[in-house]
Amino acid sequence: MATKTRKTGEPAPSGGSDADGLAEPTAEDLTSALPQSLTIDVTLPEQVHLAPEEELAVAIGAAPVRAGRMLEDDRATTSISLIPVMPEAPVEPAGDDLSDDALQSRRSRLRGDVSATPESAAMLTAERLLDQRGTKRPRPEGAWPAFLYAATLHLVNLGDSPRVRARKALDARIDKRFEGGTRFVPVLTRKGGVGKTTITALLGMAMADVREDRVIAIDANPDRGTLAERVNKQTRATVRDVVTRAASITSFSDFTALVSRDETRLDILASDTDPLLSEAFDEDDYNVVADLAARFYSIALTDCGTGIVHSVMRATLQRADSVVIVSGGSVDEARLASETLTWLEANGYGDLVRNAIVALNTATQGTNLVKIDEIEAHFRSRVREIVRIPYDPQLAAGSIVDYQRLRPLTIASARELAALVVDGLPVRRDA
Incomplete structure (x- = not known):
């Protein structure tokens, strides 16, 4: 029985039948045979993220920081603050003999933290308020420190001599402040x-x-x-x-x-x-x-x-x-x-x-x-x-x-x- 061979890419003859006499389906026929919509349900396992301790230490609020894509509708600017998790210090018992320095440390005052109790005027010390950066040390007193200070054009300042320091310390004792x-x-x-x-x-x-x-x-x-x-x-x-x-x-x-x-x-x-x-x-x-x-x-x-x-x-x-x-x-x-x-x-x-x-x-x-x-x-x-x-x-x-x-x-x-x-x-x- 004789067969007819069609080269690849050669269009099918008119009439749409193959060698066996059966009609070959066209692309339009295949498209019309598919359903209008197709829904596929895929159930994925839930992603569990266990944050390490070093990540929790820099957590925002109470939740750890997680990577994710920002949605298109959430592009508004939001201010956040990083709160480091520090070990809690033991709380001192309240008493009449606790001074302001005991209630608030010097480091917390330098950070700008507000004291839990009203501060007295004595807390406004020069050490706390004055910025000592960039200021020069006072001219030294004493024969040798003063000579070296002048000879080096104020570049070398050894400070006061031991005798001068002793005199100033004694002055400070005599000049003790009293209240009441x-x-x-x-x-x-x-x-x-x-x-x-x-x-x-x-x-x-x-x-x-x-x-x-x-x-x-x-x-x-x-x-x-x-x-x-x-x-x-x-x-x-x-x-x-x-x-x-x-x-x-x-x-x-x-x-x-x-x-x-x-x-x-x-x-x-x-x-x-x-x-x-x-x-x-x-x-x-x-x-x-x-x-x-x-x-x-x-x-x-x-x-x-x-x-x-x-x-x-x-x-x-x-x-x-x-x-x-x-x-x-x-x-x-x-x-x-x-x-x-x-x-x-x-x-x-x-x-x-x-x-x-x-x-x-x-x-x-x-x-x-x-x-x-x-x-x-x-x-x-x-x-x-x-x-x-x-x-x-x-x-x-x-x-x-x-x-x-x-x-x-x-x-x-x-x-x-x-x-x-x-x-x-x-x-x-x-x-």
């Missing part, structure tokens, strides 16, 4: 002639020369004190004038008209000069003077008399925040100073004794014949600290004290005494 009222420091002893008045003036000058606030020394000696004779007297007023004019003293200028001021800005209020009135200065009079001084001064030194049983002494000790006991370098002077401590302990002032400072005046007679170290060892077992006051011709004269012309060792001892006294004064106290 005046601090009262009586200077006393049972022995006369040991330099109590001189020590009072020296201590006051060392404080006033450094501190930026006001310091006053009150002569409360009912036996005609000589404290005002240690400075250039600028007034003839005494404590008696303050008592009689108390009602009319309403400002600091009114009060300063009754005191004498030396070059260190120490104010001195003289005692009664009339021997007929000296015994009249009693406890009530001292309280009037002390109340007025508390309105204008931060520290009030009181030069007490040699007697410790008169009424002025009782009023003085009731206000005292610390005491300075003056002792000479002889046997009887040291013994009487120690008996003063014993009397204070026996009369309920044990706290003042433990916080007391002993000023050992080594310029008195007999100092060269005794063992000063043994005297210091005795007082060191009873009080907080001891300071030796060396011999100085200007102090021995018993006249006006020019603080700047004192010997360097004398000034150093006075400054050390002032720093130790201020160290023992409370920073905060109810007015």
Whole structure:
């Protein structure tokens, strides 16, 4: 039987039949045979994404970051914040003794975090507010640092010398800030002639020369004190004038008209000069003077008399925040100073004794014949600290004290005494 072969690509003959006589379907026939729509359901397994811990650490909100395509309808800009997951710090128990620094760390303040409690004005420190970047260090003090700083055209700054740093540290101790009222420091002893008045003036000058606030020394000696004779007297007023004019003293200028001021800005209020009135200065009079001084001064030194049983002494000790006991370098002077401590302990002032400072005046007679170290060892077992006051011709004269012309060792001892006294004064106290 004969067959007819068609080459590839050759169109089929008209009539649409093949060699067997059957009609071959056209493309239109195949298209018309398909359904109009076709739906296929495909079920895929759910994708499970387990985020690692390092991804959770930088999660946005509570959900981990996942990759995905942004839909066409979600092209709006959205602000997000990255919150790192940090380990929670232990919460300190609330208490009255917690300061603002304990409630908010320095690092959190630098980040701009808001404190959980209202901040006090003391939190606005220069360290916190001033930008120290780009600022130059201050000019160094001291011979060698200053020379090197100048020789290198201000390129090498070693800072202050050790001696200058020690001086500034001592200044910072003397200039300690107080809150809540005046601090009262009586200077006393049972022995006369040991330099109590001189020590009072020296201590006051060392404080006033450094501190930026006001310091006053009150002569409360009912036996005609000589404290005002240690400075250039600028007034003839005494404590008696303050008592009689108390009602009319309403400002600091009114009060300063009754005191004498030396070059260190120490104010001195003289005692009664009339021997007929000296015994009249009693406890009530001292309280009037002390109340007025508390309105204008931060520290009030009181030069007490040699007697410790008169009424002025009782009023003085009731206000005292610390005491300075003056002792000479002889046997009887040291013994009487120690008996003063014993009397204070026996009369309920044990706290003042433990916080007391002993000023050992080594310029008195007999100092060269005794063992000063043994005297210091005795007082060191009873009080907080001891300071030796060396011999100085200007102090021995018993006249006006020019603080700047004192010997360097004398000034150093006075400054050390002032720093130790201020160290023992409370920073905060109810007015």
